[in-house]
Amino acid sequence: MSDAILIIGGGIAGINAALNAGDYGCKVYLIDDTASIGGMMARLDKTFPTNDCSICIESPLMYEVDNHPNIEILTNTEVRRVKKENGTFTVRLLKKAKFIDEERCTGCGSCVEACPVSVPDELDGKIGGMRKLIFMPFPQAVPNVSVIDPRCRYGKMRELGACVGGCVVDCSQCRECPIALCVKACKEEGKDAVVLWQADRPMDIEIKSIIVATGIRSAEPDTGLYGYNIYGNVITYIQFERLMNAGGPTAGEIIRPSDKKHAQKIAWIQCAGRGLTKGLPYCSKVCCMVATKQTIITKEHDASTETLVFYNDLKAYGKGFWGFYQKAIENGVRYIRARPYDVSEDPKTKNLTIRYEDLDTAEIEEVEVELLVLSTGLVPSERNKRLAKVLKIELDNLGFFKEKDPMLAPLETGVEGIYVCGGATGPIDISESVVQASAASMKAVLK
Amino acid sequence: MNENIRVGVFVCDCGSNIAGIVNVPEVVEYTKGLKHVAFADEGKWSCSVDYLAKMKELIKENDLNRVVIASCTPRTHEPLFKRTVKEAGVNPYLLEFVSIREQVSWVHRADPSKATEKVKDLVRMGVAKAVLLEEGEEIRLSVKTDCLVIGGGMAGMTAALNIADQGFHAILVEKESRLGGLLNRLSVVCHDHVKLEAAEIVKAKVALVESHQNIKVYTNAEIEAVEGYIGNYKVTLKANGSNETFDASTVIVATGMQEIEPVGQFQYGSDPRVVTQVQLEGLLRGDEVGQVKDVVIVNCVNSKNESRGCCTIGCSVSVKNALALKMLNKDIRVDILYRDLSMVREEGSDLETAKRAGVKFIRFPDDRYPEVTKEDGNLGVRVYDILLGKEFTLPSDLVVLTTGFKGDDTCEAIKGHLKVSTNPDGFFQEAHIKLGPLDFPSDGISLCGCARSPKNLKDSCEEGAGAAMRASIPMKRGYLEAEGIVADIDLDVCNSCGLCAKNCPYGAIKWEDEKPNVIKALCKGCGLCAADCPKNAISIIHYSDEQILAQVDAALEERPEEKIIGFVCHWCALGGVDMAGVSRLQYPTNARLIRVMCSARVAIKFIERAFELGAAGVLVAGCEFPTCHYITGNYAAEERIKRAKKRLARKGYDPEKLWNVWCSAADGPKFANTMRDMVKELGLE
Ligand SMILES: Cc1cc2nc3c(=O)[nH]c(=O)nc-3n(C[C@H](O)[C@H](O)[C@H](O)COP(=O)(O)OP(=O)(O)OC[C@H]3O[C@@H](n4cnc5c(N)ncnc54)[C@H](O)[C@@H]3O)c2cc1C
Numbered sequence A: 001m002s003d004a005i006l007i008i009g010g011g012i013a014g015i016n017a018a019l020n021a022g023d024y025g026c027k028v029y030l031i032d033d034t035a036s037i038g039g040m041m042a043r044l045d046k047t048f049p050t051n052d053c054s055i056c057i058e059s060p061l062m063y064e065v066d067n068h069p070n071i072e073i074l075t076n077t078e079v080r081r082v083k084k085e086n087g088t089f090t091v092r093l094l095k096k097a098k099f100i101d102e103e104r105c106t107g108c109g110s111c112v113e114a115c116p117v118s119v120p121d122e123l124d125g126k127i128g129g130m131r132k133l134i135f136m137p138f139p140q141a142v143p144n145v146s147v148i149d150p151r152c153r154y155g156k157m158r159e160l161g162a163c164v165g166g167c168v169v170d171c172s173q174c175r176e177c178p179i180a181l182c183v184k185a186c187k188e189e190g191k192d193a194v195v196l197w198q199a200d201r202p203m204d205i206e207i208k209s210i211i212v213a214t215g216i217r218s219a220e221p222d223t224g225l226y227g228y229n230i231y232g233n234v235i236t237y238i239q240f241e242r243l244m245n246a247g248g249p250t251a252g253e254i255i256r257p258s259d260k261k262h263a264q265k266i267a268w269i270q271c272a273g274r275g276l277t278k279g280l281p282y283c284s285k286v287c288c289m290v291a292t293k294q295t296i297i298t299k300e301h302d303a304s305t306e307t308l309v310f311y312n313d314l315k316a317y318g319k320g321f322w323g324f325y326q327k328a329i330e331n332g333v334r335y336i337r338a339r340p341y342d343v344s345e346d347p348k349t350k351n352l353t354i355r356y357e358d359l360d361t362a363e364i365e366e367v368e369v370e371l372l373v374l375s376t377g378l379v380p381s382e383r384n385k386r387l388a389k390v391l392k393i394e395l396d397n398l399g400f401f402k403e404k405d406p407m408l409a410p411l412e413t414g415v416e417g418i419y420v421c422g423g424a425t426g427p428i429d430i431s432e433s434v435v436q437a438s439a440a441s442m443k444a445v446l447k
Numbered sequence B: 001m002n003e004n005i006r007v008g009v010f011v012c013d014c015g016s017n018i019a020g021i022v023n024v025p026e027v028v029e030y031t032k033g034l035k036h037v038a039f040a041d042e043g044k045w046s047c048s049v050d051y052l053a054k055m056k057e058l059i060k061e062n063d064l065n066r067v068v069i070a071s072c073t074p075r076t077h078e079p080l081f082k083r084t085v086k087e088a089g090v091n092p093y094l095l096e097f098v099s100i101r102e103q104v105s106w107v108h109r110a111d112p113s114k115a116t117e118k119v120k121d122l123v124r125m126g127v128a129k130a131v132l133l134e135e136g137e138e139i140r141l142s143v144k145t146d147c148l149v150i151g152g153g154m155a156g157m158t159a160a161l162n163i164a165d166q167g168f169h170a171i172l173v174e175k176e177s178r179l180g181g182l183l184n185r186l187s188v189v190c191h192d193h194v195k196l197e198a199a200e201i202v203k204a205k206v207a208l209v210e211s212h213q214n215i216k217v218y219t220n221a222e223i224e225a226v227e228g229y230i231g232n233y234k235v236t237l238k239a240n241g242s243n244e245t246f247d248a249s250t251v252i253v254a255t256g257m258q259e260i261e262p263v264g265q266f267q268y269g270s271d272p273r274v275v276t277q278v279q280l281e282g283l284l285r286g287d288e289v290g291q292v293k294d295v296v297i298v299n300c301v302n303s304k305n306e307s308r309g310c311c312t313i314g315c316s317v318s319v320k321n322a323l324a325l326k327m328l329n330k331d332i333r334v335d336i337l338y339r340d341l342s343m344v345r346e347e348g349s350d351l352e353t354a355k356r357a358g359v360k361f362i363r364f365p366d367d368r369y370p371e372v373t374k375e376d377g378n379l380g381v382r383v384y385d386i387l388l389g390k391e392f393t394l395p396s397d398l399v400v401l402t403t404g405f406k407g408d409d410t411c412e413a414i415k416g417h418l419k420v421s422t423n424p425d426g427f428f429q430e431a432h433i434k435l436g437p438l439d440f441p442s443d444g445i446s447l448c449g450c451a452r453s454p455k456n457l458k459d460s461c462e463e464g465a466g467a468a469m470r471a472s473i474p475m476k477r478g479y480l481e482a483e484g485i486v487a488d489i490d491l492d493v494c495n496s497c498g499l500c501a502k503n504c505p506y507g508a509i510k511w512e513d514e515k516p517n518v519i520k521a522l523c524k525g526c527g528l529c530a531a532d533c534p535k536n537a538i539s540i541i542h543y544s545d546e547q548i549l550a551q552v553d554a555a556l557e558e559r560p561e562e563k564i565i566g567f568v569c570h571w572c573a574l575g576g577v578d579m580a581g582v583s584r585l586q587y588p589t590n591a592r593l594i595r596v597m598c599s600a601r602v603a604i605k606f607i608e609r610a611f612e613l614g615a616a617g618v619l620v621a622g623c624e625f626p627t628c629h630y631i632t633g634n635y636a637a638e639e640r641i642k643r644a645k646k647r648l649a650r651k652g653y654d655p656e657k658l659w660n661v662w663c664s665a666a667d668g669p670k671f672a673n674t675m676r677d678m679v680k681e682l683g684l685e
């Protein structure tokens, strides 16, 4: 029987599960369907409740995984088919082309410099983040290689000035390219690692157990929610997180989208988009502490910035969380127990007026701020549905993976040998993800 | 040093990434002239498969016994080159990595000639260190497969079962007369609509534990002593009146928690109708609630105040028990007085059920707790309802207090045995709250369940399994391995002052026969002990005083007055330096950086030496607080820098020329700005 383990999702949960199982002596395949491992944590600035820098504590683990003799990382890789026989899973993986020879690319960035087209970044676009059509997922990416926007190859970016596309044949038909500037730049570096004609590569592996660690997403609010997507200075909490981050699109300057000025008065609306009839029907657990963290860091950047948090019930449930909240209050953060019901924009200043009912006084009040942050909650990965189908395990009504018996057999799914951990089980913070990853890896190696 | 030292230097072009700015051929020529350098080569892509193969050949052909690689950054590429030199037959500890892409070509694009000069200096520094390098090896400490589990609640039992299922041996020690912990005192346990009798859960688990051939259970047992370290614990136990001693390789702490009894508050202790949640659970369990009509539950008792946070489980316990009372008799009036309802995803639905069942929720202000009143023998609870904006008194014949929690009474003793720490409430302190939640700083001891912090049953059991995994890794491998970068004490010089043993964050220095003894496999090589040893008795392999001072000397051989010596920690500070590189932030060329594992390694004598030799300035760079790869090394470094400044002043140097920066791995701009500021303030522009 195979002694190998497949871990699906390379966020902090997947990374920890991989290191545990790898150190234990099992062969581990760690796959992620994006171009790098790291997950959400790689994009965060600091982490509550200690304000440790997120990438500082995560990237050493990413390098450790990368250099681990028992762990094989497969990025841009999806699970396509799973068959279980006599306790062994046969899994068909599909490694989707990055159009880069991962063995040859050294991540030097010459191709990126050569690429003529910048487009808004998937994550940071709204707050000014741009990337080229060939790009590094983020500076600490593992594997540290470039990846090409697949749209580029099919000529879909021609009108933006992309160099390739519009040829009589598709890139997949060629074996060299005289046109693409990235190909040329890489050749000039002597590497020749850009392979526009690279094909997806199927791969079959045999394993004894599977850990699902596909994580969470930050919810994207509907257009119009508190003026989101209508007023330029209404952003989500993940976008704010990126604004604070020295490695983000503004190099850590907390500037608002409309005029790139430092915001001097910022409000957070908690539970934005949450409701019993419409929107998220549950509490996402981490948002109160995320907002608390964001206010503290904002104050660290500039103590004179005014910060207001509109909240309903404060979730300060974990170890060290209450003290963290106390620290925010000491730093002058104002928490207002309130139900905001309307936001409007001053067309001239682009400032936002929030009208709310103060739940402590039952008064209707209003306040003007320069930047509004919506704490929109955590939702399951939209790819969970497909994965659940392939793995033949169930999702709950919210789209998270269902545990067969959460109380007595936590992290076990309906199929023996398949376990879940981290955000894949529901909203969760980093430390709980790490705990679950250790537990899931225990179950997986014991299989 | 009798051996014939032959250093090989490999300078990488990184395509045009380095060679486009730095005159690599000139560097190679220069290098060949350095003492002990037997060979130097330029590689277009040093990390390519072709060149690595060539490098191995060249190492063998030229009989090289020291290797210096000048290329990108050790943070990503050092493991690769270490493997390569090893394959070429050279001990990997004889490799020195010099970063010339992130630290030079990417950040000094405007000045190729100065960049080239800087690379020459950096390579010279690398060679100076390489010459002094000594062979090293990973250090192994053998670990057998006996695991001591302290505490027989659900977390401890789960951990023991997971250990035992691997064929390892678990010794489960419980101080009470039976296993089960808190669950022995609860009525039903509820999670996400599912309700189970606590007694049933315990019964099933205990059956598994007691029938497992690999688990030895001691009840009514007290830990008298635990001595030693991973792989070598000696445990003394007092069980049923007699003492017993056995060996263990690893330890799991699962000692659970207790309610903080609110004696003297809310009439608790003076009126039997005022109880805690655990007491209510006991009444429910024994069907002894009796004929009550009006129950008032007060949440957040002794929680969420200056000294203590949220009790984590109180809200859902209060909702569960309110529903249980309603089930008993739907006419019982139940009011829950609360501050915030801290109920997450799966618990939210229970809340709705409770509301539908007629449980009333009344929110009171944070600074105005309800009061329990007694008039003519009748109990009442006076509460200010925020929503209604008024105060009233609820009549009550049973008041239930949802109290805060603390660690087990024995935590002080356990702390002493295992040399670990707790927070003021007696909950054990994990190695790292985010990434090491189940570990203690010392290898071999893990932590789980409510001994760490209050949590529900699911989380406690997850932690039990997780802690078992952490303990199992070294048991499965049969050893604990440390990188060869470790402390080494010269006992002839040591005067037994004890400072090192006191300061080591990992408890790696044990006191044996009045002398310190480094348990090498436990040492993480931070160098804190060496930097502070008053007798200079401690050396860190691969980062010895001699080696670091040789780098300082080499850096300042020429025009020291233009140079800034920077000591940067391998983790965040070098991460920040690399980030500045990746982001192509441009800054002046004056710095000559010396890598140390932790800023705590930087001894005052290193700083002094730089000033003696005429350096323009010195920079110490470490991780931004509170992050430190070695728990608290940067705090120690900060203290030491203060002392260094005083000493510099006494010796007539300008203390203002000693700078420090605490920077995160994302913070390229911070490092680049520091360089610019230093150059400006030191008048080097
Ligand atoms: C704005 C914001 C701030 C936060 N701040 C904090 C904080 O300060 N402290 C804290 O403790 N927590 C914080 N969190 C929560 C934290 O991000 C999560 O707890 C953590 O990231 C969960 O880790 P994970 O590994 O489970 O999931 P993720 O980090 O989401 O990783 C999942 C990985 O799986 C991959 N994946 C998904 N689907 C598939 C598939 N089908 N096939 C292959 N791969 C797949 C994804 O690409 C991703 O790489 C914050 C969250 C947000 C949104």
Ligand SMILES: Cc1cc2nc3c(=O)[nH]c(=O)nc-3n(C[C@H](O)[C@H](O)[C@H](O)COP(=O)(O)OP(=O)(O)OC[C@H]3O[C@@H](n4cnc5c(N)ncnc54)[C@H](O)[C@@H]3O)c2cc1C
Pocket (backbone or CB within 6 Å): B150, B151, B152, B153, B154, B155, B156, B173, B174, B175, B176, B179, B180, B181, B182, B183, B186, B188, B189, B190, B191, B221, B222, B223, B254, B255, B256, B257, B258, B277, B278, B281, B313, B317, B320, B408, B410, B411, B414, B448, B449, B450, B451, B455, B456, B457, B458, B460
């Ligand atoms: C009132 C109440 C209601 C609850 N209701 C629910 C619920 O409905 N749903 C839910 O999911 N969770 C509930 N919980 C939480 C749940 O009970 C805990 O998560 C779980 O029992 C914790 O298990 P543990 O093993 O970590 O700790 P414990 O159960 O406290 O076990 C610790 C054990 O260690 C022993 N011990 C301590 N020190 C030593 C020592 N020095 N040497 C030897 N042995 C020692 C103790 O005697 C004890 O047996 C509730 C908790 C309380 C207080």
Ligand code: SF4
Pocket (backbone or CB within 6 Å): B489, B493, B494, B495, B496, B497, B498, B499, B500, B501, B516, B532, B533, B534, B535, B536, B537, B538
């Ligand atoms: S600090 Fe130095 S002198 Fe003091 S005990 Fe340790 S090694 Fe000996």
Ligand code: SF4
Pocket (backbone or CB within 6 Å): B486, B487, B503, B504, B505, B506, B507, B508, B509, B518, B522, B523, B524, B525, B526, B527, B528, B529, B530, B540
């Ligand atoms: S180097 Fe650090 S870990 Fe090692 S003994 Fe010294 S203080 Fe302890």
